[in-house]
Amino acid sequence: MRVSVIIPALNEADSIGFTVGEMPWSLINECIVVDNGSTDATAAIARAAGARVVTAARGYGSACMAGVAAAQPTSDVLVFMDGDGADVTAHMPELLGPIERGEKDLVLGTRLGTYQREPGSMLFSQVFAAWFVGALLRLRFPHGFRYTDMSAFRAVRRTSLDALDMQERTYGWNLEMQIRAIVTGLRIAEVPVHYRCRYGGVSKVSGDVRASLKAASRIVQVLLRVSAQGRRPRPSQTTTSR
Numbered sequence: 001m002r003v004s005v006i007i008p009a010l011n012e013a014d015s016i017g018f019t020v021g022e023m024p025w026s027l028i029n030e031c032i033v034v035d036n037g038s039t040d041a042t043a044a045i046a047r048a049a050g051a052r053v054v055t056a057a058r059g060y061g062s063a064c065m066a067g068v069a070a071a072q073p074t075s076d077v078l079v080f081m082d083g084d085g086a087d088v089t090a091h092m093p094e095l096l097g098p099i100e101r102g103e104k105d106l107v108l109g110t111r112l113g114t115y116q117r118e119p120g121s122m123l124f125s126q127v128f129a130a131w132f133v134g135a136l137l138r139l140r141f142p143h144g145f146r147y148t149d150m151s152a153f154r155a156v157r158r159t160s161l162d163a164l165d166m167q168e169r170t171y172g173w174n175l176e177m178q179i180r181a182i183v184t185g186l187r188i189a190e191v192p193v194h195y196r197c198r199y200g201g202v203s204k205v206s207g208d209v210r211a212s213l214k215a216a217s218r219i220v221q222v223l224l225r226v227s228a229q230g231r232r233p234r235p236s237q238t239t240t241s242r
């Protein structure tokens with residue numbers, strides 16, 4: 001199984017070296033850092049650490065899409081993670097295992113599982129948003145997978161991602177994938193992951209009130225738009241194993 005890791009990174013010069021430096025190279029074939037407009041040395045540091053750097057149009061979703069487009073055509077699985085050092089790459093085997101065994105198509109890390117998060121790594125508002133969105137999705141898709149988080153750290157079978165026809169260009173990308181995965185009938189799982197405070201640098205989302213409000217409004221838009229498009233899946237289409 002060939003694996004491409006995709007990391008959207010905007011002004012992460014203080015963290016990207018650490019993040020790429022933690023890559024489990026024995027498990028993955030390439031690490032792509034998508035830099036769309038950094039004004040610091042993110043690209044150079046990522047490259048020096050062993051990543052391939054590509055650029056994209058502005059926006060988190062645009063960066064993820066550009067990473068998908070740049071991934072080697074032979075890659076079977078795409079792993080997404082943040083470039084701030086908060087995600088723990090040691091969990092990669094747990095994300096990849098169910099896909100490699102042919103049991104799942106999308107495996108998401110949940111920061112709200114059994115592990116203790118590093119204190120301060122998630123705001124209360126993020127924990128609440130994860131719960132709230134999960135509850136709304138349960139109402140909309142009672143037989144769909146029960147998500148507990150919207151963590152960026154996830155692995156997806158490439159053919160499955162292609163089938164989702166992702167459209168979102170900004171911070172609704174993660175949630176759009178989760179909703180479309182239910183609607184499309186992907187086999188989904190969550191695995192508990194550790195989560196750390198960002199390694200260095202400045203938060204682009206949770207630590208900035210304006211950006212947080214923008215992200216929240218985008219998430220609500222995606223929730224309404226994509227959920228409205230979705231048809232209710234048959235119970236047999238999704239599994240809820242953890």
Ligand SMILES: Nc1nc2c(ncn2[C@@H]2O[C@H](COP(=O)(O)OP(=O)(O)OP(=O)(O)O)[C@@H](O)[C@H]2O)c(=O)[nH]1
Nearest residue numbers: 008009010036059060063082083084203204205206
């Ligand atoms: N390429 C790209 N990356 C982005 C953009 N916005 C954010 N990112 C990256 O997306 C990831 C998540 O952003 P963070 O600032 O860590 O957001 P957060 O996790 O809510 O905030 P922290 O609590 O500080 O970690 C990081 O790797 C950012 O560099 C963007 O517009 N383009």
Ligand SMILES: [Mg+2]
Nearest residue numbers: 082084086198
């Ligand atoms: Mg972060």
